[in-house]
Amino acid sequence: NAGVTQTPKFQVLKTGQSMTLQCAQDMNHNSMYWYRQDPGMGLRLIYYSASEGTTDKGEVPNGYNVSRLNKREFSLRLESAAPSQTSVYFCASPSPPATGELFFGEGSRLTVL
Amino acid sequence: AQSVTQPDIHITVSEGASLELRCNYSYGATPYLFWYVQSPGQGLQLLLKYFSGDTLVQGIKGFEAEFKRSQSSFNLRKPSVHWSDAAEYFCAVGGGTSYGKLTFGQGTILTVHP
Numbered sequence A: 001n002a003g004v005t006q007t008p009k010f011q012v013l014k015t016g017q018s019m020t021l022q023c024a025q026d027m028n029h030n031s032m033y034w035y036r037q038d039p040g041m042g043l044r045l046i047y048y049s050a051s052e053g054t055t056d057k058g059e060v061p062n063g064y065n066v067s068r069l070n071k072r073e074f075s076l077r078l079e080s081a082a083p084s085q086t087s088v089y090f091c092a093s094p095s096p097p098a099t100g101e102l103f104f105g106e107g108s109r110l111t112v113l
Numbered sequence B: 001a002q003s004v005t006q007p008d009i010h011i012t013v014s015e016g017a018s019l020e021l022r023c024n025y026s027y028g029a030t031p032y033l034f035w036y037v038q039s040p041g042q043g044l045q046l047l048l049k050y051f052s053g054d055t056l057v058q059g060i061k062g063f064e065a066e067f068k069r070s071q072s073s074f075n076l077r078k079p080s081v082h083w084s085d086a087a088e089y090f091c092a093v094g095g096g097t098s099y100g101k102l103t104f105g106q107g108t109i110l111t112v113h114p
Helices: none
Strands: A004-007 A010-013 A019-025 A032-038 A042-049 A064-068 A074-078 A087-094 A102-104 A108-112 B003-005 B010-014 B019-021 B024-026 B032-038 B044-050 B056-058 B064-068 B073-078 B087-094 B108-113
Touching: A004 A087, A019 A032, A019 A087, A019 A108, A032 A064, A032 A074, A042 A064, A042 A074, A042 B087, A074 A087, A102 B044, B003 B087, B010 B019, B019 B108, B024 B073, B032 B064, B032 B073, B044 B056, B044 B064, B044 B073, B073 B087
Parallel strands: A010 A108, B010 B108
Antiparallel strands: A004 A019, A019 A074, A032 A042, A032 A087, A064 A074, A087 A102, A087 A108, B003 B024, B019 B073, B032 B044, B032 B087, B056 B064, B064 B073, B087 B108
């Protein structure tokens, strides 16, 4: 049982390049979330998907797009990367309401030059 | 708007000493409160959570936290720190059915000296 799997783990881009971060969960959860982590700022919500077929903006959505491909997969796309998007990105999926725990992937470290 | 403040960016303790990490929150309704721990290069792992009921909650690895509504605080404690506790700790607040829409604090880095 892998939980939440993210790819790639590391990526270096040049300004203006595009890329997609992939996330898959095998826990049959309805919701999936993308956070970014920056030093001294904790984690901030970029986009989330409460259920298959729906997506909503979080706190810092500018410069990103998402796709909820199916119940398992939720991808995050940077269309034209900027240095300000250098960060560690985490995909997460909350357990059913009974526990409310967020299960995190191991993170994707992105550097934009 | 909800917010979380962790006043201490970096704390250093000796192995075996007690530990308290501070967390203050702002939330308009009954908060759901969490403490997560992150080891270097890893994702976040849940230490403990408070939803309702007993204001002193126990978590994994010997951690506990106390919810004080009057002080809007949810401080994390451990009686005796182990070297393996060195990590970054995040307090988070959320509520209702949107469990994944958490607001995180800035994090506190814990260093443990032998």
